[in-house]
Amino acid sequence: MKKLLRLDKNDRWELEGIEFAIEERVGNPENFIGRVRELEFLYIWADNIRKLISRSIAFLGRRKIGKSLIIERLYNIIYSEHKGLIPFYYEFAEGTRSGREFYHDFLTRFYMQVVGYYTRDITWTRTAADFKTDVDVTVFMEEIASLSVPHKERILTDLNRCIRMMGKDKPLYEYVLAATATPRSFATTPGVREQIVQMIDEFQYLNMYIDAGVEDRPCKAYMSTAEMKVAPLLITGSLMGVVSEELMRWLPHRFDEFIVPKMNDQEAAAMTVNYGMLYGHDITPGTASYIVHVTNNVPGRIVDIVTPKFGKPAISTTEDADRALEFEVGQGTIKSDWDEYLALAMNAVNHVNMRRITYFLCRHEGEWYYPRDLKRALSLELDDSRLREELALLHKYDLIELSGGRYGGVFDRTLKKVLMKHYGDILGLPVKDFDAYFRNDSLLDYLHERVRRLELSLEEAEVLRDTMNVLRGEHNNLKGHYYEREVLLGLIKAIIDGGGGLTEGIPVTDFSYTLSFFLEAGKEIDVVLEGGQVVIMAECKNYAPENLHKITEKMVREFADKARRLMKERFPKKILRLGFFSKHGIEEKL
Structure with missing residues (x-):
């Protein structure tokens, strides 16, 4: 099977050969645009599982950054290539479930996807990956009873064990342990040659919503499983800070962490224009650039803004984009998404301080502050330990973001807009001035960014010019040195051939040469060839034809003066012969 991860034109992917074993939430697969570096990285990581050298990884990023889209496409590529790597996708959802319920659900969905992989029947994989559809282990056993499936006996044994275990009253954490061990247990079964790639979406909900009884951190069940090279995990998490902390505390050294970046400008702009066309907007490249800016290149936020809703304007200009943004942060999806994040934090943090700190850092995007700097800038009446706890x-x-002990704003400008819209006390503005400020703030941000990039571009251009001048000089020097060797080889050939002229009287058995013979005054002679009673000194010029005017009589006289001085100092008893060579000739006036 040939490699199916192939980039097409305009930041799109080739789809030929890919069977969509699970539905991708992007909808039409053609609408998946970009994410080149991320997919190529994960594709190589997954391919290395077959070599048993890949470690488990945590693929972390805020909601709407596109984590799930990436792993769904990876799943379908791995399934379609059918090269001995079984993809298993499982999504933890909000809502409390017992460890027993989780065990039944997890094991059943795992084996449904195994059967789907072996039989090439995507009905199994699509049902297993659709978490709005309930699954039943008993019904599943009955449905596969008549199928011809590799390792069917082992699969049925595990399903029967699940049914028996569900009838017992074991501690809830034991069910979690049994569930998480299932993929690696199957992959290590004698005779099973395939490896498993476990794609576990929204990992933070494992601890938040799975009731494991006395064990309040059920993620610990992955302590040994995460190290198994036959079935490594690719986990995602929308609450990056939560997942990162849990991995550090409860699963140390088990996962390599990677932060999913925002899309690059080109990919994000292409995506904006594409979705604009799909939804009937007339989005120009300029408007697309503005939308990309106000969303910080976050793909889900771009879709939120351009998705039509009742009362929301069609988009063609930046003003339309501003009105669509205001709709979204006022009553749309963007508001509800950020409300969840804010609610989680505000359950534990003083509301006023939380809003002020978060807004301040959003407002000063790209700048970083130590706690003492924030305390001074915001005149916070908090002791240092309390401030650090809240941060x-x-x-x-x-x-907020953390880097090297300093704090900064998140790279999603829509959070700032939600704070502005719903917590006007932060701004201290009269209501009548708020709307104008809200709109102008986005445009000023955008223009400021354009100016910054222009200044950066000019600075980069200047650096590039300097670099090019240096490289051009080095290149010209190399060309000159190469021509010096050409001249020297020509002289040596003339000696060997006995052709006379400049080399007349120099024996083949008695000559030596020096390239770039330096004089004490810092000047140099390009070629010095000594033989018998004769010494030849040559100047070599490799000027381009359009620069031959730079070869002047003065230059020739200066060369002759250098040569005579060297002759007097080093070769006083020999005959001096001078040669002035120009690769492309000289002007007639000389």
Whole structure:
């Protein structure tokens, strides 16, 4: 099977050969645009599972950054290539479930996907990956009883064990342990040659919503499983701070963490224009650039803004985009998404301080502050330990960033807009001035960014010019040195051939040469060839034809003066012969 991860034109992917074993939430697969680096990285990581060298990884990023879309496409590529790697997708959802319920659900969905992989029947994989559809282990056993499936006996044994275990009253954590061990247990069964790639979506909900009885951190069940090279995990998490903290505390050294970046400008702009056309907007490249800016290149936010809703304007201009943004942060999906993050943090953090700190850092995007700097800038009446606790919680719930002990704003400008829209006390503005400020703030941000990039581009251009001048000089020097060797080889050939002229009287058995013979005054002679009673000194010029005017009589005289000085100092008793060579000739006036 040939490689199916192939980039097409305009940041799109080739789809030929890919069977969509699970539905992708992007909808039409053609609408999946970009994410080149991320998919190529995960594709190589997955391919290395077959070599038993891949470690489990955590693929972390805030909601709407596109994590699930990426792993869904990876799943379908792996399934379609059918090269001995069984993809297993499982999504933890909000809502409390017991460890027993989780065990039944997890094991059943795992084996449904195994059967789907072996039989090439995507009905199994699509049902297993659709978490709005309930699954039943008993019904599943009956349905596969008549199928011809590799390792069917082992599969049925595990399903029967599940049914028996469900009838017992074991501690809830034991069910969690049994569930998480299932994929690696199957992959290590004698005779099973395939490896498993476990794609576990929204990992933070495992601890938040799975009731494991006395064990309040059920993620610990992955302690040994995460190290198994036959079935490594690719987990995602929308609450990056929560997942990162849990991995550090309860699963240390089990996962390599990777932060899913925002889309690059080109990919994000292409996506904006594409969705604009799909939804009937007339989005120009300029408007697309503006939308990309106000969403910080976050793909889900771009879709939120361009998705039509009742009362929301069609988009063609930046003003339309501003009105669509205001709709979304006022009553749309963007508001509801950020409300969840804010609610989690505000359960533990003083509301006023939380809003002020978060807004301040959003407002000063790209700048970083130590706690003492924030305390001074905001005149916070908090002791240092309390301030650090609140900052740690804000970071844990992904409302602010942390780097090297300093805090900064998140890279999603829509959070700032939600704070502005719903917590006007932060701004201290009269109601009548708020709407104008809201709109102008986005445009000013955008223009400021354009100016910054222009200044950066000019600075980069200047650096590039300097670099090019240096490289051009080095290149010209190399060309000159190469021509010097050409001249030297020509002289040596003339000596060997006995052709006379400049080399007349120099014996083949008695000559030596030096390239770039330096004089004490810092000047140099390009070629010095000594033989018998004769010494030849040559100047070599490799000027382009359009620069031959730079070869002047003065240059020739200066060369002759250098040569005579060297002759007097080093070769006083020999005959001096001078040669002035120009690769492309000289002007007639000389």
